[in-house]
Amino acid sequence: MRPSEFRESSAPDAVIRIDGLAKRYATGFEALKGVTLEIRRGEIFALLGPNGAGKTTLISIVCGLVNPSAGTVAVDGHDIVRDYRRARSAIGLVPQELTTDAFETVFDTVSFTRGLFGKPKDPAYVEKTLRSLSLWDKRDNKIRELSGGMKRRVLIAKALAHEPQVLFLDEPTAGVDVALRQDMWNLVRELRETGVTVILTTHYIEEAEEMADRVGVINHGELVLVEEKTALMSKLGRKEITFHLREPLASVPPSLDGFDLALGEGGGALTYTYDAKAARTGINTLIEALREAGISFSDLETKQSSLEDIFVGLVKEQA
Template sequence: MPPIIQVSGLSKTYATGFRALKTIDLEIMRGEIFALLGPNGAGKTTLISIICGLVNPTAGHVAVDGHDIVADYRAARSLIGLVPQELTTDAFETVFATASFSRGLFGKPADPAHVEKVLRALSLWEKRNSKIITLSGGMKRRVLIAKALAHEPSILFLDEPTAGVDVELRRDMWALVRELRATGVTVILTTHYIEEAEEMADRVGVISHGELILVEQKAELMRKLGRKQLILQLQAPLPAIPESLSAYELTLAADGNELVYTYDTQAERTGITMLLRALSEAGIRFRDLRTRESSLEEIFVSLVRESA
């Protein structure tokens, strides 16, 4: 199937001369969860704002389900729901009225049953008659999601959706995102919580200094760039790593009781087999072993450091 979002040669330079985006090319597939990762100021929010029609690009082209965001902006925008970072709601409006009004802004007829369904999914139904000003920060963030879903979009952008919320609410939102994907909604999220991307994303994009430095399937990214460690608990302390083991990336604990072998996941089988043989030949015995794998956060930090 053709991508639901297609970005070609997109760039953005502000009047100050700051170049926020540098020739971005990106395709987002229908029904996927795509995580856009990057440090502060990398260009994540600028990219999302352009796709959503809130910021004008300097150059390039964006199509949303075949609709040009400039030439056919009404059709493109009607397909998109956006949950911004900032809490932007009418403080003295009720939760139900806020969600209903957002639906009307997109020309959709009143549908109290759909609004109720959205509010129940977000655990907001009991607060439907409460004014926004009376809600907690976490509840206000849920209201933003309800507003974004009120007009039944097929694409949902979540810009730092769980910033400043507690762990329980974060996990509730993860569950909601999975449910939305199951109904065919395409979800694009930016996040500082790398475990969010690791938990939910199908694909990951990494942006740094306005450039998209990598787009990859999450599982493939961790397979190609991940590092593993084999930790060996030795039977007897080792004063130093023997010269015969210099070909392996080994480190020895300060007390000499633990030997750590770091290796690429692509060289997993042959590397471990050869190491264990070399340890046996060197007369080094171990009583226990365990493995540890790189997290997506470690891969992300490494990629951004390299690009810098």
């Protein structure tokens, strides 16, 4: 199946439904090619892809910032074209770029954003949001007085000001300090507990590996794969077992040629690489073969491929 033909089974609890979404610019460049995707209510969904893959274009269309060339998108049951006001009011967006009102105070800009969506004034909610992002002490500061990391926090507060059901984080931790990154992920976890759906794009794949429930991989405008994170790593990951030998070997015995074995430098270790789907019986067979070959080991260690390894492999495979 070609990536552009990727389809998911319909999810009754989907908060976002994307069907056949395409974007072609006047230059002829196709940023998206028939993307179909459903995002479940209350999940953390990580959208991964190299630069220029179509991540930001996809987010921009869902958020109403870019017009699609073809296809449909519904947010919480509201079509983004026919019922754009209700669709947009359900979404909070944290963009990549730092775009804020330089001469407004932190408290006022967040309160104003809440009012733009028709929400009544709620100083207590604004205070709670600012405190969760360690911004309360900066509430009376003008935006232009803040550091880049603090401005990023303000963008997140603005995105949450109208209590959206869906939060988009487009490369939210790019260029920010470790403290903000930790605060942000703590906040994401809290939001999910309240039922907010979080969709993030990131180059920090270890964060997606830690945070996401499901992972989507997009490349050249095509959705390559969508999978539960744990299932993805189980199906596509590679594992290694390294046997630390009691006596070094000069070479791998011919009786072990049927296994994918690599002899370590100095002959003191044998590394067996296998697919994560391989049955445990395969490892038991190897251990028995080692015993029959008169090879004993003092210790062993295992290693599994990371989400980054899988992502890089998928992109290379498509290329």
